[in-house]
Amino acid sequence: MPIELNRFSKNLSYELTAPIQNIVVDLQEIAEIDKLxxxxxxxxxxxxxxxxxxxxxxxxxxxxxxxxxxxxxxxxxxxxxxxxxxxxxxxxxxxLNISNYRYEVAKQILQMLDRDIEKTADVELQLSFQPIDKKEYKTTTMPHPDKSGWKIDNHEHVWLKIQGQFLDKTRFQLTANGLSKRQYGWKRSSSGKSKHKSKTKSRGLDISLILNYSQRRYRSVKILENEISDAVKLPATSYMRGVKVTDKEMHLVVRVASQMAENKEEIYQTIAMMFLSLYQVLNLAKKLAK
The missing domain is CATH 1.10.287 (Helix Hairpins)
Incomplete structure (x- = not known):
């Protein structure tokens, strides 16, 4: 569906539940709007x-x-x-001059997932182009540990969410949560004047992947719970923050380093390896079930 330019300019967000090919067409239109x-x-x-x-x-x-x-x-x-x-x-x-890496990452991921999803099946995409350090995304404020009188505001913003179902009936939910911190306070210059200073830095990117799998097909997953951490393979600039396994789902959370938090290739590779790692566990569980 065509992008409503006035609405997009106001909200800087895109949401649609539709087959992947339809969403990709819209993402291409967003890319053209950004370039223009x-x-x-x-x-x-x-x-x-x-x-x-x-x-x-x-x-x-x-x-x-x-x-x-x-x-x-x-x-x-x-x-x-x-x-x-x-x-x-x-x-x-x-x-309208938005962050290129966000729609490029979303497009890459959807094209990757398209291979294992029914062509007519709906996928839900929520994509935000709002800055992570926006005031409404502030989560905490704390004193600066080293600079007296200074404070640190921490911000979090989930700018990507994708939900859908694979051919094997496994449902997935993927989110990317941008993290940043803003340090601010008064600093005295060499001339004796006080100036208010602030600096914003990325704290990285938290990527969450949840797979709700078929108990009948993958009933042996719980047996492999202790081996899942070893099965997760990630790029050198990412690390696993946690993994949780129940009888119905696996939940993996990975942190992408701050210097790579806006690198589209690094984000895509991390997400691709997260899917591959969890599906390696599912495939092994399927073999054990036999």
Whole structure:
């Protein structure tokens, strides 16, 4: 379905329950919107700069050649109008200049999952392009351990959620939860003046994968509970935070290092290996059941 541009610009999120091919088409449209916004934003930024320089030059000319002051004032008014117009255009398209890695990761994952899902089956995708350090995503505030008077705000935002069912009737839920921290406080400069400083850093990316499997087909999974940790293979920049096994589901949580939290290839490889690792356990359980 076509992306509603005004709604997308306001919410910076996308949700749809549909077959994978339909969702991929929408993600491609989002990519095109993002590329267009990036081009338009750069163009508006350059034009605004040129108009601003024109304003400065016009003001200088008024003082140098006052005889043309009336004409130049009209030029200045015109430049002010077009300068403001380009600034408005710049801000408009800056909202649509979104994080590429999010829709690219979502597309890669869906195309990977498509091989093992019924072509007409619905998959649910929730994808957010909101910044992780947005005020509403703050979870905790704590004193800075090393800087007196400083504080740290921790933020979390689930920007990706995918749910669906594989051909073997195993249901899955995948989420990506971005983590960040903002340090802020007053710092005294060498001149003696106090300035308010802040710095935002990524704390990494938590990826959660839940598989609800068929007890009849994979009834021996519980027997392998102690071996699951060894079965999980991950990229060097990711590590397992926890794994839980019940008679109905397996739940794996992995942390991607902060320096790779926005790297689409690293995120995709981590997610792919999470699926492969848990399915290795399911396939072994299936053999044991026989």
């Amino acid at each position: 916004a990036e081009i338009k934003q750069k163009q508006s930024g350059k034009k605004a700069l040129y108009y601003f320089l024109g304003l400065v030059a016009s003001v200088v000319v008024i003082f140098i050649i006052p005889i043309f002051a009336v004409v130049i004032i009209l030029v200045v008014l015109g430049l002010i109008i077009v300068f403001i117009r380009e600034l408005i255009t710049w801000f408009k398209f800056s909202k």
